[in-house]
Amino acid sequence: MQAYSYVDGKWHDGNPPVLGPLSHATWLSGIVFDGARAFDGMTPDLDLHCDRSIRSAKALGLQPPLTAGEVYELCLEGVRKFSSGTQLYIRPMFFAESGWIDPDPETTRFMLSVYESPMPDPTGRFNAMISPFRRPTPESAPTDAKASCLYPNSGKAMRLAREKGFENAILLDQIGNVAEFATSNLFAVKDGAVITPAPNGTFLNGITRQRVIKLLRGSGLAVHEAQLTVKDLMDADEVFSTGNYAKVQPCTGIDGRSLQPGPVYQRARELYWEFAHGKGK
Numbered sequence: 001m002q003a004y005s006y007v008d009g010k011w012h013d014g015n016p017p018v019l020g021p022l023s024h025a026t027w028l029s030g031i032v033f034d035g036a037r038a039f040d041g042m043t044p045d046l047d048l049h050c051d052r053s054i055r056s057a058k059a060l061g062l063q064p065p066l067t068a069g070e071v072y073e074l075c076l077e078g079v080r081k082f083s084s085g086t087q088l089y090i091r092p093m094f095f096a097e098s099g100w101i102d103p104d105p106e107t108t109r110f111m112l113s114v115y116e117s118p119m120p121d122p123t124g125r126f127n128a129m130i131s132p133f134r135r136p137t138p139e140s141a142p143t144d145a146k147a148s149c150l151y152p153n154s155g156k157a158m159r160l161a162r163e164k165g166f167e168n169a170i171l172l173d174q175i176g177n178v179a180e181f182a183t184s185n186l187f188a189v190k191d192g193a194v195i196t197p198a199p200n201g202t203f204l205n206g207i208t209r210q211r212v213i214k215l216l217r218g219s220g221l222a223v224h225e226a227q228l229t230v231k232d233l234m235d236a237d238e239v240f241s242t243g244n245y246a247k248v249q250p251c252t253g254i255d256g257r258s259l260q261p262g263p264v265y266q267r268a269r270e271l272y273w274e275f276a277h278g279k280g281k
């Protein structure tokens with residue numbers, strides 16, 4: 001896999017060593033990241049992913065040494081290292097070198113990797129189990145940051161799902177409403193109306209989620225951001241996911257129930273692709 005990483009002002013091939021055993025990021029997870037994609041010569045919403053990397057860093061108490069605009073330019077510099085159209089993953093990260101329990105903001109460093117990563121087939125169906133693992137509340141974890149420390153539970157949910165024969169997991173919030181898939185947001189459709197959980201601080205309000213809501217509304221569909229129960233999910237006509245990694249994908253099974261990819265998923269996917277090709281930056 002071809003990869004380039006930018007660390008301390010220089011580009012390196014591959015995956016250079018950066019963190020030491022004494023780094024705060026290693027010890028107590030003083031680290032945040034974002035993820036975006038380049039494909040077909042496009043980098044849709046890359047600017048929003050760069051803005052969010054700054055917001056995540058600040059939410060964790062870090063002090064980003066770069067502006068969002070500088071992160072964006074470096075991401076594009078990384079993309080230009082590959083032949084045009086290569087399918088890439090772009091991962092900027094901010095982390096603390098030192099600190100005590102809280103990271104020392106003055107020691108914040110930046111690194112970025114851009115690497116080859118084939119796009120999963122967007123029509124790729126997946127099934128999911130309702131996981132016993134739940135999303136934390138904002139009082140119990142830094143859910144306002146895309147922080148690495150939030151992911152071990154998603155990892156446990158994915159491992160359990162695989163063990164039980166599923167490809168993904170649906171995580172509920174602390175009071176038992178539907179929150180999201182393990183690493184993507186969830187949309188359900190009932191009688192033509194689209195419902196996606198209203199952001200309540202427990203799950204990532206994804207950039208692809210927000211884009212798809214805008215695109216669907218722009219095409220005349222009603223999209224409700226509301227509370228979604230497990231029963232709503234079991235009664236839904238369609239369920240699909242959104243996220244930067246795979247974009248829009250149909251969920252075709254939840255626990256024992258099977259579903260078909262439907263017209264709203266198709267529309268969301270087409271609208272996203274049109275957006276990425278026509279207006280993506």
Ligand code: PMP
Pocket residue numbers: 035180182183184185203204205206207208209242243244245
């Ligand atoms: N939820 C979680 C937990 C995620 O890791 C991601 C991927 N970043 C998403 C949702 C989707 O967010 P986005 O559309 O911004 O990639």
